[in-house]
Amino acid sequence: MSQVSLRPRTTAILATSLDGKLARSDAAGKRIASHYDFQHLEQQVAQVDAVLFGATTLRWGGTAMRLQSPHLIAERERQGRSPQPLQIVCSASGNLDPALPFFRQPIRRVLLTTEKGASHWQGSAAFDECWRAGEEAIDWPKAFANMQGAGVQTLAVLGGGQLLASLLQIAAIDELWLTLCPLLLGSAAPSLYPDGVEFSGMLTLLNVLPVGNEVYLHYRLTYA
Numbered sequence: 578m579s580q581v582s583l584r585p586r587t588t589a590i591l592a593t594s595l596d597g598k599l600a601r602s603d604a605a606g607k608r609i610a611s612h613y614d615f616q617h618l619e620q621q622v623a624q625v626d627a628v629l630f631g632a633t634t635l636r637w638g639g640t641a642m643r644l645q646s647p648h649l650i651a652e653r654e655r656q657g658r659s660p661q662p663l664q665i666v667c668s669a670s671g672n673l674d675p676a677l678p679f680f681r682q683p684i685r686r687v688l689l690t691t692e693k694g695a696s697h698w699q700g701s702a703a704f705d706e707c708w709r710a711g712e713e714a715i716d717w718p719k720a721f722a723n724m725q726g727a728g729v730q731t732l733a734v735l736g737g738g739q740l741l742a743s744l745l746q747i748a749a750i751d752e753l754w755l756t757l758c759p760l761l762l763g764s765a766a767p768s769l770y771p772d773g774v775e776f777s778g779m780l781t782l783l784n785v786l787p788v789g790n791e792v793y794l795h796y797r798l799t800y801a
């Protein structure tokens with residue numbers, strides 16, 4: 578496993594069913610967790626410089642997770658930070674629909690893509706920045722160098738499973754917040770841990786909080 582040293586402090590925040598699924602197979606863009614989980618997610622997002630999510634998550638959900646609570650936005654401004662974290666979508670293909678509501682949200686948008694993916698957006702102002710990291714696959718050290726250049730020292734990874742797996746594979750997740758939701762969603766549902774990606778890690782439990790029928794787990798990761 579390769580470790581990338583020059584990268585932001587990275588926390589993954591996801592909600593999973595008890596059988597390790599991220600969404601219902603028939604409602605793949607809908608959240609499976611409670612309103613409390615939304616508030617928890619917003620709290621985490623409020624603390625970081627940037628948010629990173631996969632293209633499929635955006636295709637299904639249509640929007641980025643932006644801060645909505647006035648007190649969280651005001652607190653960032655009080656700290657001299659931007660009101661919203663930078664929103665980075667990872668797409669090797671660059672194949673995203675410019676009609677998605679994401680492109681009308683009042684946020685700064687970055688496309689993390691390849692040379693090939695960037696060619697779709699040549700001359701477009703839909704993204705504030707387009708980071709070309711790799712020819713056909715994402716070159717993570719280059720992606721992290723782009724993040725450093727943009728002043729991103731803290732990063733929240735919001736899924737989905739494919740993106741999380743590729744970052745676990747390069748030992749690039751430092752902490753994990755996992756909400757266990759009281760659901761079983763079956764094999765057709767999108768998975769937290771997709772097949773075919775090898776990774777390993779050890780986790781130290783930092784906190785556990787039951788809320789209603791959900792359990793909030795906070796872990797630190799270490800890699801061999």
Ligand SMILES: NC(=O)c1ccc[n+]([C@@H]2O[C@H](COP(=O)([O-])OP(=O)(O)OC[C@H]3O[C@@H](n4cnc5c(N)ncnc54)[C@H](OP(=O)(O)O)[C@@H]3O)[C@@H](O)[C@H]2O)c1
Binds near residue numbers: 599609632671736
């Ligand atoms: N419960 C939760 O907390 C939660 C959170 C997030 C998402 N979700 C759900 O999870 C599902 C989506 O998850 P998913 O695992 O199918 O997809 P995903 O990780 O959101 O997106 C996969 C896509 O992102 C791009 N991508 C990801 N990693 C990449 C890498 N290392 N290099 C290059 N491109 C990369 C590729 O885009 P291109 O194909 O464009 O190249 C890839 O096809 C949706 O149903 C969503 O609603 C749930």
